[in-house]
Amino acid sequence: MNNDTVRLEDIKDYSWEFRKFLDSFKSRDGVFKYHERVWRMINMNQRSLIVDFDDLILYSPALAEYLIDHPVEALEAYSQGLREFVSSLNPEFAKSVSRFYVRVRNPPRVMKIRELNSEYIGKLVAIEGIVTRVTRVDAKIVRARFKHVTEIGEIHEFDYPPEGEIGERLEKPPFCLICHKAARLELVPEKSSFIDWQKIVVQEKPEEVPGGQIPRSIEAVLTSDIVDSARPGDRVVLTGVLKVAPLALGIEKRGSKTIFAFYVDVNHVEVQEKALEEVVITREDEEKIRELSRDPWIREKIIASIAPGIYGYWDIKEAIVLLLFGGTPQILPDGTRIRGDIHVLLVGDPGTAKSQLLQFTSRLAPRGLYTSGKGSTAAGLTATVLRDKVTGEYYLEA
Template sequence: MSKELSQQISYGDKFKDFLRNYRDSTGIFKYVERIHRMMNMDMSSLNIDYPDLYRYNTTLAEALVDNPDDILIQFGDALKDLVSSEDPSYAEKKGKFHIRVYGLFDTIKIREIRTSHAGKLIQVEGIITRMHPIRSKMIKATFRHEKEGCNAEFYWPSEENEYIEDKIEKPTICPVCGEAGGKFTLIKGKSLYIDWQELTVQEKPEDVPGGQMPRSTPVQLIDDLVDIARPGDRVTIVGVVKLQQTGVTSLSPLFEIYIEANSVKVSEKVLEEISITREDEEKILELSKDPWIREKIISSIGTTIYGHWDLKEAIALQLFGGIPKQAADGTRIRGDIHLLFVGDPGVAKSQLLQSAARVAPRAVFTSGKGSTAAGLTATVVKDSRTGEYYLEAGALVLADGGLAIIDEFDKMRPEDRVSIHEAMEQQTISISKAGIVARLNARASVLAAGNPKWGMYDINKPFPDNVTLPPTILSRFDLIFVVRDEMNKERDQRLARHILDVHSDYDKFTPEIDPQLLKKYVIYAKRYVKPKLTEEAKDLIESFFVTLRGSALSAGNQEGGQTPVPITARQLEAIVRLAEAHAKVSLKNEITEEDAEEAIRLTISFLTSVGLDIESNTIDIGIITTGSSYHSRRIMSLVVDTLKRLTEDKPCAKLDDLVDEIVNTQKIQKDKVIEAIQKVHKEGLIIETRNNCFKPA
């Protein structure tokens, strides 16, 4: 017996020994149980934890990493022998068995894969950005030897453990009759096939060095691994590094690296890939006992940025987020908090966004100017080589479970901005193109910033007139902050001194909490802390909601008519999310009055700066949800009703007649009426039939 053959036999026997005899910490024969479970579930793959194999037989585990192709075949044969000893018919029915290896000790970055890894078993982490359709791959070809006296049919390659790799090579000699003459015809219907699929796995955004493009690698899945994940999923892949020619001809000396997957693990939980050790947990719990923990976390965001405490607090609450809920009927209530900053140039909006990206455990940073609808959500792309269509994930899908940051939000094209509506509320991305219908997860918090329409924010105009954003997108943000560059001698002096200190002695501006520890603190809170509303917090939020709406209702009754709506159920849900996040900051299991009060304070700040009707000096949420205040909508309604009355007996009414009629009967300022006419005309409620002559639509 040759040394090579004896080595192969020993590897198979050693693996059988491992499967039969390995016990876990409780004394159970772990893999005997798994084999029985595999057979009960009618499967042909057995999952192996690499640390178990390494502890049991280090030589065997190291040989698996160095020479995976041969040893995995031996392992599969060894498993088949064990199954056959218990149920021969089951082993014969399945034919081939697979060993799926999980949990290698070293994870190699995608950008660090080199030629030296070829033929080795490695582990990589990344995000699936492309997914090709499933195809069938021939692993054993059936040929017929068309020669007089033979006509035999046989599998090719003829050896039991050899399979077709890159392309089908016709046999030159018939293994049945042993002769070379005659024609060898491929019989497709009798050949053996397996499912085959190709993915593209890209580096995680947080792993990409600053200023560099993310790298990706092709990954091939076979058999029961196909369709195990989808674009946007974060995966850990264990596989064998292979080489394939990139040139058109077989003479090309260039080869590209790809990974033939042995196992694929999808990160089901948010931020599962970042591990928290026992030492980390002790530091986190100790930190949470600090009575000033909230202030320290807030001050650790944008350390070099002067002021903007409310904005930093809002970012901190966004990092921790509320608690997502799933009702019994499948209805999902989001826990993610969406923020929008609108303000003058030079007030550090972009700096704040960059600070949030550095602190967040998972963040994708994009700019509205350079983002399209497809780049933000997902798209269907045609492969130039094969002509197939495949899915490619965008920024919101890649940010699933983290923070999607969009700077220059106002510079986005309207048709591109519309694409994120579903992602913000339903937290999914629906795609239906080129015959591909898919729904991808986009459970991300959106942090956006933009400039006012006229360059500087005009406090004499309502919020919708200061921005180019439609009400459909504004209403989906939980908090909107107007950031103004106000001139005040004392404040300007402090600001100048702060900036000069940063430039002259920037080393002393260190965050209160180390960024890496803060990231793990956020992950711990999101993973393990699920605070519940106390009755006191419920009563406080309920009282605020009812009182605010009640005061507007009583004012409307005194005026003898309708009234602006100051707050809706959507803002009520936002208050609950903010209160939950505030409690999670200090790792509390209960949401107290203190948490509810802070959530209400931020909401009032938002409503009074953004939802304030300048004319009546009252809060009107309609300014955000519809783009117009209650008084503006009332004048617009009067315009349409008056125009209907004036055009009962004529084709159209002149602009001057329409304006005079409303000004004289309703005592409304002329410029307000003209502005309302322009709005209803823009919205298509009235039509200009000829110059300055209108009729209802």
């Protein structure tokens, strides 16, 4: 199982074994768990099936081990097994979907970003952290249509590659695949196949950063139906394949092509804590809020809810409440604008719960991030405008 070479017949065997898993796995209460999930996927016109890693281990440790050691081949085989299973339930739906995805959640171990190293390249990993940056959604080509106009005016069109999908780079074939002659080939975008593509940056959680060090981050790539599944400020667990890409080095280091950067090709995104602006307020929530607004003691109750484990500091907690709620921008008669944002500076002796109050506030505030002297320089907290090497977008990095 740990051999670096995976035989084609093995892939076919694992595809068939995964289909049997979908067909026969039962939950503890005797329900065919994945029958229900696949039918729900069909009824909702979706292309992804979420599989719990624990279920794979219970049914077949070989399936789970194959996924850990050879995730690219395993996910391809399991995707084919899913297609065959869907075809047995609804052939028309299976024909209408170009590709199915098996999304794996609850892996055996969730790693810290700083624990990733070259040992895990090409393996299935799971990391947790805070999303700090999200690019726009772009299109990634997975199957190209090329056109060749011959000398006598004939038009030859063909898909490339003939089987499978394009890897990390799009390269033109050396000749026309129809007439087998060297020719000038033209890409036909409107007849090519694309999927959605997005890059995010995930940073270590503040509470996991060792003393005297700055938080580390890693880039991750989302594709297809999991793009836009996380926003800046979300705490997430990403499951995917650890890969590497060559660093874009300067001219003075043009010969240094042996340095590669890690990134995660994401298979599944689990949002543990959403940013506050994503919370949906239901009609029942709205009625409860209106009811609380009529409570004569609502001000005191809100203040008392700030860091309830810390006794006293009523005035400080009230200031934090005002900070979190914010104010209303005002424009004076002379045109002067007074911003609505409120800033609070806490000054006090050591051991007076300043850090605990700030940490509590950072967990409540949308996109809140707690930092301390160990994560800043002598110049203080700085920010830099950078340009993304892939998308060309400008972004702010603190």
